[in-house]
Amino acid sequence: MTILVKDLIxxxxxxxxxxxxxxxxxxxxxxxxxxxxxSAMKGEVxxxxxxxxxxxxxxxxxxxxxxxxxxxxxxxxxxxxxNLTKSAQNNISSIIDSYTAFANKDYAVAVEELLDxxxxxxGNIGLHEKEIAEFLRINKTASTKAISDNFSFxxxxxxxxxxxxxxxxxxxxxxxxxxxxxx
Numbered sequence: 001m002t003i004l005v006k007d008l009i010x011x012x013x014x015x016x017x018x019x020x021x022x023x024x025x026x027x028x029x030x031x032x033x034x035x036x037x038x039s040a041m042k043g044e045v046x047x048x049x050x051x052x053x054x055x056x057x058x059x060x061x062x063x064x065x066x067x068x069x070x071x072x073x074x075x076x077x078x079x080x081x082x083n084l085t086k087s088a089q090n091n092i093s094s095i096i097d098s099y100t101a102f103a104n105k106d107y108a109v110a111v112e113e114l115l116d117x118x119x120x121x122x123g124n125i126g127l128h129e130k131e132i133a134e135f136l137r138i139n140k141t142a143s144t145k146a147i148s149d150n151f152s153f154x155x156x157x158x159x160x161x162x163x164x165x166x167x168x169x170x171x172x173x174x175x176x177x178x179x180x181x182x183x
Contacts, residue, residue, distance in 0.1 A: 003046065005029065005053060020053055021056075021057045021059070022057070022060060023060070023063050025060055026060040027064075029064045030063055033064070041077070042077065047081075048082065049083055050082065055085070056088040058094060058095050061092045065092050079169065081122070082112045089116075089122065092122055093122045096122055106164075106168060107168070108125050108168040109121065109122050119134065125165075129165050135150060136181040137181040140181070141178045147162070
């Protein structure tokens with residue numbers, strides 16, 4: 001499912017805004033997205049497309065992005081962000097970092113575009129986890145053994161990295177034991 005964020009709420013005359021600011025606006029957009037996300041299937045990757053959105057302030061990101069990330073954990077779907085400006089990346093990243101510290105739980109989200117930090121993820125992800133997530137993004141799928149062999153990690157260490165990435169909802173697995181990137 002792809003949700004074009006600019007189309008969640010339209011202004012009078014059918015116009016949309018290019019700047020998403022304030023908590024009240026974030027709440028309205030979240031409520032609109034929540035209705036669409038009620039039909040998300042278990043394991044589905046949901047793309048939040050920020051096409052034509054220039055600015056996302058931290059208050060909006062807190063009310064909209066963080067609540068959707070939290071919902072993805074409870075409703076068992078995955079989130080991927082698309083078409084984020086540098087400003088939006090920075091503000092969403094700072095809110096994820098703040099929320100991680102506040103909730104004392106790591107949060108992360110996949111981003112289609114390569115970010116300045118050389119990865120496709122916003123949030124608290126360790127170096128080895130980033131490497132494994134990027135490996136899966138490039139290779140599409142792999143088993144624990146294939147990942148372990150590629151990085152020269154023990155299988156138990158690899159399993160721990162994979163569990164971390166699964167808990168962050170950056171990768172997913174299937175019944176055969178293969179792992180997949182959400183990108």
